[in-house]
Amino acid sequence: TEHMEDHVDEFFANQVLRELADDLTLISKALQMSIDEKEKLSNERVTQLYQRLVWTFQAEFGTFERKKYLSLSHEPNKAMNLNAYISLMGNTYKQVEIDDGILLEPTDEKNPDNFVVADSEYLLTLDADSILLREYCLRLVYLLEQPENEQVAVTQTPYSSFRGAYSRIERLAGATTDIQHVLHQGMTHYGATFWVGANAIIRKKALEDIVETEWENGITVKRYIQDHTVIEDTESSIDLTKHGWYLVNYPERLSYSATPPDFGALVIQRRRWANGGLLIMSKLWSVIRQRKNKNELISRTEILLRVNYLISIAWATFGLMFLLAYPYDGRLLSPLVLLSAMPYFITMASDLKYNGYNALDIFSIYGFNLILLPVNFAGVMKSIEQAITGKKIPFGRTPKVKNRxxxxxxxxVVPVLIVAFSVFTVWRNVLIQNWGNATFAAFNAILATWAIIAYIGIGNLLTDLWLGLTDWLYVESKPKNIAKNTNAPEKRVDWKKIIHQGDIEGIKPRLFIDELA
Known part of the structure; x- marks a missing residue:
């Protein structure tokens, strides 16, 4: 018996297991009624019902660890997990063991020890912290099977948050997630869909259309999904669009994903989300030019939505920093400027209400965004650093731990500085009777203070400050150098690796010849 520990377990038990049990119970009662009324079902329908039972309670599954194999890329990112497996699909491989690990070699021989990877027309991708409702695959594959959707490469239901969160920050972060579900449906309406990587049904043929093949460290690496950035799903959306494919959001809530339960985990997730959009902009402009040169219809709304999706975090971050820091007076802060922001807040309040939240949560979200300002800034600056250096960065996985x-x-530190600077701005503007700026600064100070108390916590804040200030005092102990045993035999040349992978370690031919001699 499994114990339910949190609201995610309750969701799985109620929405997946109990919903399935209720459905099967209903069918059982209907069958009993047909027997009582001496009605005979067709053989075809009986077969379908039996097949459903078999498929429900019987499944084959396996595990795959790409870093177990030397013939696959060991790049530390999420995209390469998918790329490695997709590149193996539809083939059988012999596992050749050498000193450093295992090599995979294509083979036609039938051997129970071979590694067999089945092929498929469609792929279902799912993050480890996500749950799908039971009709997800059935509905989305049916959508892709329709003749009018033969050029649809990816279909998905942008994930929603699990309700019943225990912490304030998880609940509010979940509210922003649920709003994004509505936004993504609107983007599909205007042809500006982006793949949201937590879940999707992907047409494998479309991935084969955008694959790039490279030779790295003596092995062939196929990139179906680009790993230049840590938002590989967003970049792949542009690649698919460039090759004439479409993406569609299915208008139902069929997927749910966990939201970080504390500020530290949320920092890692949101910093990753803020990184990469700027790097993809050049690829988007290339696609826009290409479509215009082909006289393909591309609306301004689609362009604006795509540009906003990629760089809104960047310009919102720098814009908010400017509003917080610039010493403007009443001539700049006119009623018209304040009124121009009203449509945004009214629309967000409406979406919150539609998703079952309180419309006044817009103020909590504003304060929430204030304390996330340094997080978004760090992500944007990392994008700029990548653009300058051309280096990839490892995928920062959101922690899935019970502890904070x-x-x-x-x-x-920065959220505290935002509050301190806002209070200072209030004091300075009250002295010079600049009431408009003083009111805005007071508004920021109050909401940022509330966000720190509610979403970080005073105790957690002090703990993280102490850890950050004292961390440099601790030095990780290193193992003592062990005297080298001069009598130990030298490492032998791995001839299997040379045959299968080439001289990737730079072994001198003369040394190899001497060993053979």
Missing amino acids: TSASLFFV
Whole structure:
């Protein structure tokens, strides 16, 4: 018996298991009624019902660890997990063991020890912290099977949050997630869909259309999904669009994903989300030019939605920093400027209400965004750093732990500085009777203070400050150098690796010849 520990377990038990049990119970009662009324079902329908039972309670599954195999890329990112497996699909491989690990070699021989990877027309991708409702695959594959959707490469239901969160920050972060579900449906309406990587049904033929093949470290690496950025799903959306494919959001809530339960875990997730959009902009402009040169219809609304999706975090971050820091007076802060922001807040309040939240949560979200300002800034600056250096960065996985994740010093100090600077701005503007700016600064100070108390916590804030300030005092102990045994035999040349992978370690031919001699 499994114990339910949190609201995610309750969701799985109620929405997946109990819903299935209720459905099967209903069918059982209907069958009993047909027997009582001496009605005979067709053989075809009886077969379908039996097949459903078999498929429900019997499944084959396996595990795959790409870093177990030397012939696959070991790049530390999420995209390469998918790329490695997709590149193996539809083939059988012999596992050749050498000193450093295992190599996979294509083979036609029938051997129970071979590694067999089945092929498929469609792929279902799912993050480890996500749950699908039972009709997800059935509905989305049916959508892709329709003749009018033969050029649809990816279909998905943008994930929603699990209701009943125990912490304030998880509940509010979930509210922003549920709003994004509505936004993504609107983007599909205007042809500006982006793949949201937590879940999707993907047409494998479309991935084969955008694959790039490279030779790295003596092995062939196929990139179906680009790993230049940590938002690989967003970049792949542009690649698919460039090759004439479409993406569609299915208008139902069929997928749910966990939201970070504390500020430290949220920092890691949101910093990753803020990184990469700027790097993909050049690829988007290339697609726009290509479509215009082909006289393909591309609306301004689609362009604006795509541009906003990629770089809104960047310009919103720098814009908010400017509003917080610039000493403007009443001539700049006119009623018209304030009124121009009203449509945004009214629309967000409406979406919150539609998703079952309180419309006044817009103020909590504003304060929430204030304390996330350093997080978004760090993500944007990492994009700029990548653009300059051309280096990839490892995928920062959102922690899935029961204990709290601590936040770095920078991310807990800056929210406090925002409050302090806002209070200072209030005091300075009251002295010069600049009431408009004083009111705005007071508004920021109050909401940021509330966000720190509610979403970080005073105790957690002090703990993370202490850890950040004292961390440099601790030095990780290193193992003592062990005297080298001069009598130990030298490492032998791995001839299997040379045959299968080539001289990737730079072994001198003369040394190899001497060993053979």
